Amino acid sequence: MNRSLAEPAFPRDDGMVDPQLRAALGDDAAVLGALGDVRVFVPIVAVVGEQATDGSDKSADMAAVFMTGADGRKALLVFSSVASLAAWNATARPVAVWGRDAALAAVAEDASAMLLDLGSDHFTVIETDGVRRLAAMSTAGEAG
Numbered sequence: 001m002n003r004s005l006a007e008p009a010f011p012r013d014d015g016m017v018d019p020q021l022r023a024a025l026g027d028d029a030a031v032l033g034a035l036g037d038v039r040v041f042v043p044i045v046a047v048v049g050e051q052a053t054d055g056s057d058k059s060a061d062m063a064a065v066f067m068t069g070a071d072g073r074k075a076l077l078v079f080s081s082v083a084s085l086a087a088w089n090a091t092a093r094p095v096a097v098w099g100r101d102a103a104l105a106a107v108a109e110d111a112s113a114m115l116l117d118l119g120s121d122h123f124t125v126i127e128t129d130g131v132r133r134l135a136a137m138s139t140a141g142e143a144g
Contacts (some may be wrong), residue, residue, distance in 0.1 A: 010039050010096045015082030025080065025122040032130045035099035036137040040116070041079045042102055043092035065092070066111055067118075075113035075125075076106035084117045095103030 017025070018038040024030035047063045065077045079085035082094045097105075103126075106114055114126040114134075128132070 018079045021080050028124055031124045038099050039096050040099050040102055041085050041094040042097055043085050044095050045092050070142045074111040075115045077109045077115050080102050080117050084120055088119050100134045100138040103131045105139040106131050107135040
């Protein structure tokens with residue numbers, strides 16, 4: 001189904017943890033099983049660009065947040081709720097997406113992992129195979 005910009009993907013969304021995901025938190029396998037079919041939040045932050053040569057203000061772009069580990073692997077940050085995202089960074093803008101679409105974005109940006117609720121007591125790492133499996137759910141939905 002194609003949506004217009006006037007039609008929100010998640011009408012009446014309260015920003016709380018999806019009940020299906022809440023039940024899975026703390027169990028990595030259950031989180032992976034639930035994540036594709038639930039709404040999560042990707043943090044968007046301002047990234048300062050270059051300063052203009054005429055002395056005017058610097059430019060800024062908005063970007064999703066990726067972290068790079070000591071081993072060089074890149075991971076997309078995702079959060080189960082607006083509150084968990086705000087606890088990580090109160091200035092980040094939450095963008096609601098399906099978990100499977102977050103995984104597709106991670107794969108498109110050559111990330112090999114997703115980090116769910118970084119800094120929380122139920123922090124979960126979704127590793128490469130899980131990210132690819134979730135991303136495949138998104139592409140399968142587009143084909144049908």
